[in-house]
Amino acid sequence: MIGTIKDPTLFLLFSSIGLLLFGAIGYGIYTTVGPSSFKLRDTIKEHARMHELGIAHAHNRHNHNEAEHIH
Secondary structure, eight states: OOOOOSOTHHHHHHHHHHHHHHHHHHHHHHHHHSTTGGGOOOHHHHHHHHHHHTOTTOOOSSOOOTTTOOO
């Protein structure tokens, strides 16, 4: 015989994690195929196209990276 749950804390924890998980998956699917999915950009495809054009990692004499910039 299966015992009943006397302390609902564990059940509430698992159910809230499950709700968050299914909500995140549902939102991801809605974003991917929903009505505003036409606004999404394929950044990997754009970057590959920039490589084909030779402008993906253009290096010039100016360093625009602030972390490496010496004042």
